[in-house]
Amino acid sequence: MLLAKTLTSSTFKLALIAIGTFGVIVSAIFSYVYLSTSTFVRSRSDRAITAEYIDLQDVYGRSGRDALISLIRQRTSDTAFAGHAYVFSDRSSAVLAGNLREWPATATAPSGWTEFRASGGSPEGTGGPRVRGMIDTFPSGDRLLVGRDISDLDGFTGKIKTAVISGVSLIFVLAGVASVLVTRRTVGRIEQINATSRAIMASGLDKRIPLRGTNDEWDRVAENLNLMLDRIETLMGEVKQVSDNLAHDLRTPLTRMRGRLEKAYNLRRFDEDAQILIGDTMADLDAVLRIFTSITRIAQIEAQVRKEGFRTVNLVEIAHEVVELYDAAAEQRGSFLSMTGNGEVLAIGDRDLIFDAIANLVDNAIKHGHNGGQVVVACETVDGGAVVSITDNGPGIPAAQREQVFKRFYRLEHSRYTPGNGLGLSLVSAVARLHGARIEMFDNSPGLQFKLWFSAQGTQRHYHASGSLSR
Numbered sequence: 001m002l003l004a005k006t007l008t009s010s011t012f013k014l015a016l017i018a019i020g021t022f023g024v025i026v027s028a029i030f031s032y033v034y035l036s037t038s039t040f041v042r043s044r045s046d047r048a049i050t051a052e053y054i055d056l057q058d059v060y061g062r063s064g065r066d067a068l069i070s071l072i073r074q075r076t077s078d079t080a081f082a083g084h085a086y087v088f089s090d091r092s093s094a095v096l097a098g099n100l101r102e103w104p105a106t107a108t109a110p111s112g113w114t115e116f117r118a119s120g121g122s123p124e125g126t127g128g129p130r131v132r133g134m135i136d137t138f139p140s141g142d143r144l145l146v147g148r149d150i151s152d153l154d155g156f157t158g159k160i161k162t163a164v165i166s167g168v169s170l171i172f173v174l175a176g177v178a179s180v181l182v183t184r185r186t187v188g189r190i191e192q193i194n195a196t197s198r199a200i201m202a203s204g205l206d207k208r209i210p211l212r213g214t215n216d217e218w219d220r221v222a223e224n225l226n227l228m229l230d231r232i233e234t235l236m237g238e239v240k241q242v243s244d245n246l247a248h249d250l251r252t253p254l255t256r257m258r259g260r261l262e263k264a265y266n267l268r269r270f271d272e273d274a275q276i277l278i279g280d281t282m283a284d285l286d287a288v289l290r291i292f293t294s295i296t297r298i299a300q301i302e303a304q305v306r307k308e309g310f311r312t313v314n315l316v317e318i319a320h321e322v323v324e325l326y327d328a329a330a331e332q333r334g335s336f337l338s339m340t341g342n343g344e345v346l347a348i349g350d351r352d353l354i355f356d357a358i359a360n361l362v363d364n365a366i367k368h369g370h371n372g373g374q375v376v377v378a379c380e381t382v383d384g385g386a387v388v389s390i391t392d393n394g395p396g397i398p399a400a401q402r403e404q405v406f407k408r409f410y411r412l413e414h415s416r417y418t419p420g421n422g423l424g425l426s427l428v429s430a431v432a433r434l435h436g437a438r439i440e441m442f443d444n445s446p447g448l449q450f451k452l453w454f455s456a457q458g459t460q461r462h463y464h465a466s467g468s469l470s471r
Contacts, residue, residue, distance in 0.1 A: 015179035030164040053146040072097040091141030110137040205233040334372040341379035347386040347454035357431040360424040369394035386454040393447035
């Protein structure tokens with residue numbers, strides 16, 4: 001997985017571009033070295049051939065054919081001239097002297113440079129050496145070829161060429177390996193930051209990016225991000241603390257106020273309009289108190305103060321109790337509330353909190369489903385994990401708004417006039433996070449299916465919402 005991300009990362013692509021550019025430059029330099037060396041070696045050989053050719057030509061011009069034949073025979077028998085090639089022939093190409101048995105078939109030009117592979121022997125006595133030589137035709141028709149065995153030169157330049165190709169290839173390989181290693185390290189550190197970011201989105205701001213202690217730029221980035229997370233967590237905690245304290249502190253005076261209004265309402269010393277006004281005010285106060293109670297309860301759940309009460313619970317039993325509790329409410333709306341699943345579907349958690357979460361989901365399904373519709377609660381075990389699903393055939397949720405519904409006080413436009421405060425699914429999400437559960441939403445066409453997944457071991461898992469049920 002990490003290797004695949006490494007090979008597709010922009011850092012690796014930039015590294016490949018740098019390697020390509022560097023490789024072209026190095027290849028150009030090595031090619032220049034090769035060509036310069038090859039040319040220098042060949043030019044030295046050509047100068048030696050030219051000097052030898054001029055000497056023999058001068059002897060022919062001064063002393064004639066016999067003197068040249070004698071000199072060639074002397075040179076071919078002298079070990080100091082090993083590696084030289086000589087052919088002196090008449091106009092019919094019959095060899096008069098030299099260490100090659102015949103005139104080269106490819107040397108057809110009357111003069112100039114030629115290269116051929118000798119087939120009739122060599123200066124070293126081995127067959128088929130490569131020879132480079134100079135040809136000249138005298139006015140008498142005699143022809144002279146003076147050359148040298150350049151097999152060693154070709155071998156030398158070949159070795160240089162092999163070394164250049166091997167060096168360039170090695171540079172590319174080493175650069176590629178270094179790029180993969182460096183990019184892998186970079187991608188690895190980035191993945192640590194991404195993993196921490198996902199963990200923060202899943203469980204809260206308490207996660208931090210691990211440091212390696214290398215004090216490099218990545219450690220400094222991680223330190224700065226951790227400091228930023230500390231600051232954000234502090235600010236969010238302060239804001240949350242203000243709202244929680246406000247809910248807690250206002251609940252007492254509002255409760256007292258309601259008590260006084262209830263007392264006045266029960267005394268019945270006012271006319272009917274005043275009694276109605278007091279009753280409506282009491283109902284509004286009850287709604288405000290329910291909001292404050294929900295906020296306080298969510299704060300307690302998010303603080304994870306209830307985890308000490310975790311134990312193995314039977315979700316079928318809890319779901320049955322919820323269905324029995326809301327059966328009358330469903331009948332009142334003309335809806336049909338049912339449950340599927342018997343036996344045991346076990347999970348680890350707080351029984352009361354799980355009851356509240358399922359109750360909120362069922363309550364939403366009844367309130368926001370169609371009158372006379374169906375609400376089905378199901379419990380099952382899937383891949384070792386417990387799953388509770390609540391399905392309705394209501395109007396459903398627009399896909400664009402499914403990521404928003406777990407926010408506090410968020411309500412869909414068509415549910416503004418439906419009783420509720422937009423905190424029900426905030427409580428459900430808090431319970432899910434506390435239990436390491438996963439929340440998923442699916443279209444029921446029409447309606448919505450809400451699934452709450454509990455892991456097999458009850459360990460913390462990431463929270464995911466693919467839709468919404470709060471309207």
